[in-house]
Amino acid sequence: MSLTSTPADLGPREAREHFRSGADVHTAGWAPGRTQANLISVPADWAYEVLLFCQRNPKPCPVLDVTDAGAWTTPLAPGADLRTDIPRYRVWKDGELAAEPSEVTGLWRSDLVSFLIGCSFTxxxxxxxxxxxxxxxxxxxxxxxxxxxxxxxxxxxxxxxxxxxxxxxxxxxxxxxxxxxxxxxxxxxxxxxxxxxxxxxxxxxxxxxxxxxxxxxxxxxxxxxxCGVTPQAAVMASRPPFAITHAPGRMFVTDVPDAHYRVG
Amino acid sequence: MSLTSTPADLGPREAREHFRSGADVHTAGWAPGRTQANLISVPADWAYEVLLFCQRNPKPCPVLDVTDAGAWTTPLAPGADLRTDIPRYRVWKDGELAAEPSEVTGLWRSDLVSFLIGCSFTxxxxxxxxxxxxxxxxxxxxxxxxxxxxxxxxxxxxxxxxxxxxxxxxxxxxxxxxxxxxxxxxxxxxxxxxxxxxxxxxxxxxxxxxxxxxxxxxxxxxxxxxCGVTPQAAVMASRPPFAITHAPGRMFVTDVPDAHYRVG
The missing domain is CATH 3.30.2040.10 (PSTPO5379-like domain)
Incomplete structure (x- = not known):
């Protein structure tokens, strides 16, 4: 990214590269017209309850994609890495905020199921x-x-x-x-x-x-x-042993044009 | 129901009573303007995969409600009984059609999770x-x-x-x-x-x-x-040990006005 470019100049892939290289910024206004997503990753034995929670609360929790256990890729953004491409993460232990790292590669687990949930920045x-x-x-x-x-x-x-x-x-x-x-x-x-x-x-x-x-x-x-921070509030209230989320406002930027999700 | 009444004359509750008392009819044209639903009930250890299948295939499998294990009620139709209020059921064992009964009270299991999926009759x-x-x-x-x-x-x-x-x-x-x-x-x-x-x-x-x-x-x-028969086709292809579904075209009639689900 040149020193003079603004977020709106960048495509989603360039935006993700920028975040991967360490930029700690909120993503409002970045890659306009591309779908942005909330992340929540939980151990597989909590995955059904997260998915059911989303189904029962579709306004705050519209699910865009669910990974297989351990996977860090998504068809919403080919080539992206869910462990590194978000500007800032939150790591939760027993419902308590344990860390706010810029990437979570070393914390990733083979039993983590990741949910990407629509964000209103889109x-x-x-x-x-x-x-x-x-x-x-x-x-x-x-x-x-x-x-x-x-x-x-x-x-x-x-x-x-x-x-x-x-x-x-x-x-x-x-x-x-x-x-x-x-x-x-x-x-x-x-x-x-x-x-x-x-x-x-x-x-x-x-x-x-x-x-x-x-x-x-x-x-x-x-x-x-x-708001897609709702699952994060549920983590705080419900205390699963482990979870990883994005930091509020620091979203996963997908390649998907917002028009893809327009109804009618 | 009087002998001269037609399906369009009946409300959803009366329609369900009619089916509960044994009428074996398809439900196209019944209780017009009320949401109709496909049913698939599976043992709890298949529930996550059914819900994920629906999330990954939202056009054929739009989920309207998911019950807790063993439950036969739904907020979509207070007072209804999912075991009796559909005109005809299909019972599946290892992916094979085992029976087509008019009610499934005797076959119900405490580990059955039921999915109600939107139907185009609506x-x-x-x-x-x-x-x-x-x-x-x-x-x-x-x-x-x-x-x-x-x-x-x-x-x-x-x-x-x-x-x-x-x-x-x-x-x-x-x-x-x-x-x-x-x-x-x-x-x-x-x-x-x-x-x-x-x-x-x-x-x-x-x-x-x-x-x-x-x-x-x-x-x-x-x-x-x-079409919401898609999960039934998945049962035939994937062979879970047990499942109950509606018979195609013989739907669960809910109380919910179709306008409730209109977007925009």
Whole structure:
């Protein structure tokens, strides 16, 4: 990458190479129009419960791919390595955050099943194309994410609250944002809520649980989408012995154009 | 049910009561506008592979609900009994059809996990409302279904071909049929093919593998949708020791309005 290039100049493969070589950045605005994904890798004896959790909670957990045990490749990005190509990882032991490394090759296990779950960064290029401003990208920040008071449907040992991402949207464009994103259920689809954060049990928009604080412009409404950090919250609540996830906002960038997942 | 009532007069609960009391009929045209579902029940040690097979083959296998082991209830139809409320079942042993009973209460096992998978009968009311004729309903027949030469993505021990249903559609209405059904991915979504059956490896439209032969009108094009009998074909190919499914075309009628699954 040249010193003058911006994330939007790079294709998904170049973006992954950049992260693999150590760049620790959030991926909002990178490789626009390409599908971005959340990662959660668990031991095989937890895989059914993760997959069932995703099936029972499709808004926060739309599954894009599931690997075979031990594999670190995915058809969503040929040539990519799930152990190295995410800017930052989180390693969980018994539900506690144990480390935040830039790659996890040495921690990989032959029994790890990896789930790639759609991320709302994917639809931001479509929002922008439809004339909906994307404030956190304009402000050069990660999207703010919040743990809500809404419980996910339980799947065996897995339980936890829904996590949401928030984007400020001018009031007159909320319907357009709903329409644009509603056609992309694989990356969380339409918002789960627009308006009062208290309706989701969020006390202070200025203190997100993950990501960055983002400023609202006059006339903006906070709009909330289900977020793929939800499985991470389930790991914290349910305490499997071991798990690896991406760090919030530092996603796996796939080769798949977002239009591939557009419905209708 | 009175002797003069027709399927379209009945709500989903009344339809299930009718089937529970022994009526052996296909469910095309019953409880129009309510979501119909395919059933596959397998021992718990096959459940992950079935769920993964569905995730990897979402067009034929859109999962609407997964029960806990042993359960015969579903939130999709409160009060329903999955062991009795389908007009006819199929019981499989080592991949061979062992019986076709009208209820399976005596065969139920505490380790059975049941999957309810969307059925294209669901969108027929919307097709009709959009002015697209539904020939098999007009002709009082079950929809014709065909085993194709397209292999599903493998999931562990589970493999098999994609099965499709076919509806003849006037050529000038094929795009409209595509649009209407494309918004309902939970019940198979847009067609996988329109036109030459040979492109799917189907030799003779007059000899469906399941269901009834349905006549094309002059100017009709055969349009093919992915079908929820696909997991049954996987059972035949992959030979789990035990499985229970619905009989093709004899579906589980849920309470859920089809609009619940409409995207966008």
């Amino acid at each position: 639809f931001e290029a479509e929002l922008a194309a439809a004339g909906v401003p994307v404030r956190h990208v304009d402000q050069g920040r990660n999207v703010p994410m919040y743990v809500t008071d809404r419980a996910c449907r339980v799947a065996g040992r897995l339980h936890g609250p829904m996590v949401v991402s928030m984007r400020p949207v001018p009031a007159e464009l909320v319907d357009r944002a709903r329409q644009v994103t509603g056609l992309l259920p694989a990356v969380h689809g339409a918002p789960v809520h627009a308006g009062d954060p208290a309706d989701l049990g969020i006390g202070d928009l200025g203190r997100p649980d993950f990501g960055d604080r983002v400023g609202l412009h006059p006339g903006d409404v906070p709009v909330f989408w289900a | 969108f027929e009311a919307e097709l009709a409302a959009a002015g697209v004729p539904v020939r098999h309903v007009d002709q009082g027949r079950n929809v014709p279904m065909y085993v194709t030469d397209r292999a599903c993505r493998v999931a562990g021990r589970l493999h098999g071909p994609m099965v499709v249903s076919m509806r003849p559609v006037p050529a000038e209405l094929v795009d409209r049929a595509r649009q209407v059904t494309g918004l309902l991915p939970a019940v198979h979504g847009a067609p996988v093919h329109a036109g030459d059956p040979a492109d799917l490896g189907i030799g003779d439209l007059g000899r469906p593998d399941f269901g009834d032969r349905v006549g094309l009108h002059p100017g009709d094009v055969p349009v093919f949708w992915a």
